[in-house]
Amino acid sequence: MNVSGAQGWKKLAMGFASHAGFLAVLLATWEWAARMGLLDPTFFGNPAGIISFLWANFVLGIQLWIELGWSVMSTLIAFISGSLAAVLTGLIFVIFPRLERFLDPYFSALNALPRIALAPLFILWFGLGIGSKIAMGFTLTFFIVLSSTVAGMRGINQDHIVLTDTLGASPRQKFFLVTLPGAIPVIFSGLRLGLIYALLGVIAGEILAAEHGLGQQLAYLASTFNMNGVMALLVVLAWLGMAATSGMTRLEHHLLRWQ
């Protein structure tokens, strides 16, 4: 145990060192190419500039933290409301399959619609504030989580249902003891994707028209040709997406430790 633990740490350190080395070489090459005029900093920025932008705005100042907060808040609200609505709708569909069959063409059409096309409408309806961003994220999350909820609840092991029926379970017991826990692994794969798409919807909405948020900042920095700022925000967004995914993975490991 001790030995393997030590070996594990060693492996981790080795991995860390090799990635650090790779990035150092990459960034140094980039910086060198920028200074030699091989890679125009007007369009690509340069690592020193990006790092100093991050330093100025995330360490010395807090302005970008506030913008990050707006984006995260919108994403969380979109994700949570979209997922709850989807799970409830999925439940209704599973209870009333005929309703699902009837609504299917409409839902398919809405789902097929490139969602970004709704943005102008949402901005008119919900304004420039976070309302329109939440609406964007909501529509993306909703359909993803809905389809996984329906698939998960349909895919319940029939043996579990038969056993529970012979025990004389009420519909409520059947739902909370079998259908919901049995569907959670599949619902979770939808939630994981739904969170990433909520972020996508929110950032896209902010880029189009907004007062706050990382997307709005990104659009502003690009329009003023602040390439170091744009690159810095892309790094922050990638980090945000990865944090969201790993948070979901952790939650999944905890909730689905029986798998």
Add this chain to the structure above:
Amino acid sequence: MRPMDLPLTANVVAQQAAIEIKDLTLSFTAGTPTIDRVSLTVPHGQFLSIVGPSGCGKTTMLNLLAGLIHVPHSGTVRIQGREPRLGDHGIAYMLARDSLLPWRTTLENAAYGMEVRGVAAEQRRERARDLLVRVGLGGFEKSYPKQLSHGMRQRCALARTFALDSPILLMDEPFGALDAQTKLQLEELLVDLWQEERRTVVFITHDLGEAIAISDRVVVMGARPGRIVTDVEIPIKRPRSVRELQKDHVYHELYAHIWEMLEQGYKK
């Protein structure tokens, strides 16, 4: 055709039977009925096994008793004098597959039936724990099904079934998918558990040897149409040990005897 049936039926008239099937004929589709004129009376406390070829309607009959299927049929079926009803607390049903809930621990699975039927939490935990020890799963209370072997999972399902206080147990080939050694262990366990309380059991199996070893009575069915071919009482005294019986000459004679009747039945 059913030599042992008469005295038995006479016994039972006085008290109400646990299960009473009269002239049951049932078809899923037009043509040959799946079950053809089956009559079967199971007195309280009897351990009955039903043996028969695949497709003769054993599962169908059990499902009908449990109220799981609703197919037009003629004749009458009564469970403790009542019509079969899905979720009847008088019945505990054990399926061929363990149907343990993978997100529940062994203890929670063993207590599952009681939980659905509203037994208080403290009481069901105590009973489930006792039964897990009885079936040899003491120490595995916190394991999840994926951590258990096939035989262990079936032990847990056995604990879940016996944890219910239903007077009638319906079991559909619970040991059908186990290897010979594990199967013998679980048969022994089932007989031990049953001998403590002597509830009514209807046990379905493909294995005539298993049926004779554990039952008070064996009903052999034939297929197409599903009907009763032989109905034999097993005069081996209780308490029994399934393992010991493997060396018992009465057991082997009975086996040969029923086998012969069975073959005659098939020829008809």
